[in-house]
Amino acid sequence: MAKRIDVSGLTAYYSAHKAIEDISMTVEPRSVTAFIGPSGCGKSTFLRTLNRMHEVTPGGRVEGKVLLDDEDLYGHGIDPVSVRREVGMVFQRPNPFPTMSIFDNVAAGLRLNGSYKKTELQDVVEKSLKGANLWNEVKDRLNKPGSGLSGGQQQRLCIARAIAVEPNVLLMDEPCSALDPISTLAIEDLIGELKERFTIVIVTHNMQQAARVSDRTAFFNLSAVGQPGKLIEIDDTERIFSNPSVQATEDYISGRFG
């Protein structure tokens, strides 16, 4: 299920502005890779290039290659819609479809792709909600609107919605930044479980979080405001936080900058 991501020479633009420049890295399957770095360094932009969401922003375009196993996401004839089915995404703020029930939210991605039998749907919804550690909390109110849940529950609902379509990769854009500490802990535990099945990439502002959940960490930085963000280094999380090879990384992690 989980696939490897190979990025080479990736540059992304907002109209004329270059947001990130010449990024190359490999993301291993069944692992958690965290992106850290100061605000505006392009880590979220980079994340969004991995499922072709960047080009949804007006003026957004991308140069370079993103290989999912052996297939280039930006290659000729690739359908961005099918890319997004293979590479799921969880956003900064929980965004369940407010007009749909909890059940329909989880089933939304499946329903897009053709007809399922009701029992099949129920199975998948239950599995996904269990997978997101939400089943016990919502099993009695599957038909209630998703917007009635707490923030942390909503975010786990969004995770359940993303994993219901069995993507190869799960991208998370600061999934805990809008949540309280207890909900954050629940999500972090969940990430630990999900990495058994998915390739996970997570953007975070919280360095402790990166240290807790990730196997590998990538540090992004920009030389000045208005300059494009660059990948400074990527390594095992342990090494990044104990003995980074680049001085800028150490400065950032030890709080001397940023």
Next chain:
Amino acid sequence: MDITTKNTQAPPPTEPPTATEQKRAARGATRPGDRIFLGLSRGSGILLLAIMAAIAVFLTYRASLAISKDEANFLTTFEWNATALPPKFGIAVLAFGTVVSSIIAMVIAVPIAVAIALFLTHYAPRRLSGPIAYVIDLLAAVPSIVYGLWGALILVPNMVGLFGWLDTYLGWTGIFSWEGGAPRSMLTVGILLAIMILPIVTNVSREVFRQAPQMIEEAALALGATRWEVIRMAVLPFGRSGVISASMLGLGRALGETMAVATVLSPTFDIQTSLLDPGGGTFAQNIASKFGEATEQGRDALIASGLVLFVITLLVNGAARAIIARRKEYSGANA
């Protein structure tokens, strides 16, 4: 209405202050400048209420004069001889024509307006959508008499082909049969009204669609939805009540439109089963056409029909406002 009449009896500055106003007075309304200014602005508001009340009262009064003399049933009679002795007139034909022409206008305008609104918010290249929205704003400002002139001199002659086609293929339904008269019929009126309300329905719908939360649209996209699926999952559910109220605002305009109907329709005082044959009439058109020759009694009868139109538009607009208000609460609860 009670509040209104009470307030108009008391001159604004000497009105007994409520509890909150007394509190405010303690702070600073004791200055003459403040008192005068508050009086002026509150007086304007009360004047506005008084005007609304007066419209209702005077129209009802004149209408009651007319209806009391009416020898026929005001609601069901197919006749308008208000100046005859004894006067006989009823609004059945007008109510029918007003409703039919407005329904035609809605059926044509609302889907197209929604499509254009989606075009502007989700399909058109950004460079194009700004100027187009601007032009639509301007078109909403074109006076109705100009639409009327265009309808009568340009649209009507161009309807012949369509009418012939409808008669040939759908004539058997009875609704679309055509005896070959000038195409100054309810269908033409409906089409013209549709063109006229298109800008306003489009504008309001566009605003609503633009406010559909970006987050939710991205959620749908990230699940692998096509553009149309995003619209169905994340835009239309938000826009539904907004589109309904936009349509009601358009309906309100269509119901009360006078000049465009008066120029295009060739009125008769009966109900045509076919939408293609000329005839029928609407409240507003009938008032404009009959007014010139009417005596005082005839004018009172027209005022009575105007009162009915007034009530209908109040109901439609009230419903639109209620839907908008509910939408506000709804979006607030989810914010």
Next chain:
Amino acid sequence: MSNAVIKRPSTLQGARLPKWSPYAIAAGSAAVAIGVGLAAGLDSRIQWGLIAAILFVGGSYVIAARVEGTRQAKDRLATSLVWVAFLLAVIPLVSLVWVTVARGVKVLDVYFLTHSMGVVADTEPGGGIYAAILGSLEQVGLATLIGAPIGVLTAIYLVEYGRGNLSRAITFFVDVMTGIPSIVAGLFILSLMLMLDLEPFGFAGSLALAILMMPVVVRSTEEMLKLVPNELREASLALGIPKWRTILKVVLPTSIGGITTGIMLAIARIAGETAPVLLLVWGNPFINSNPFEGAQASLPLYIYQQYANSAGSGAAYDRAWAASLTLIAFVMILNLGARGIARWKAPKTGR
């Protein structure tokens, strides 16, 4: 989670139609439509267009369904329907503007603007719209003098003072008033005139127009006043400036651009109203510069009367188009001016 439940294509590479395919399908449908039109001898271009549109919508759906699958086909169907709807709506609107300009310029000249109909028969060429312009300016001007201050003051009351039942009632009835058909406003003034036994005169029309104007001004002014940040009011009040002077010297100057815009848009709206003027002012081929006595002419009414009383005479239609062009020009200048002021003054509120 078993793989069997989810059946997904093994590749990301869905079969895609090339980028130029919509254009190709459009060109193809147009060609077929022309062919069908010529073969069947359909003489209406509108029919040709409709056939092309239907072919395009249906064709892109079928082709996409074959090559890309039904989901993509539905997406393309929606896209082509949206485009067709847009083009469909553009046709009458472009035609309206085009015809008004093309026919309007025929007789529109200085003579037309500076002379009135007088004794010129409706079927004869000649005459002009001087009396109509004069009447419209007077009626609309008087209506603005009444409607704008009342509207602005009411908005000030609602935003700066209004709490409780009175302001709720005003807010509600302003909404209701926005929806009054113009002919009903005309009938209201008419009922007053019937009781006072008055003959038609310009000012009666002004009163009806003022009623139509007030709610529009209230709404737009309210919006603008709400944009003024509360800090400004508090800063002024904290300096010991009385509330009414705060409103006059701080709140109104900050929002004056937006308020002016709102009033100009409201003027543009009432300047084109015909129905109340028809009932209350009657129209007059001769110049009557006194709005308080006797029937007056009015520009929108002039258009209607040239159309309705001319028994199909080309000269009268020409005058109607020329008057329409004048009216549209007037309304558009007001609109563009209003938007210009709005843009020019807008940054002050710090948005």
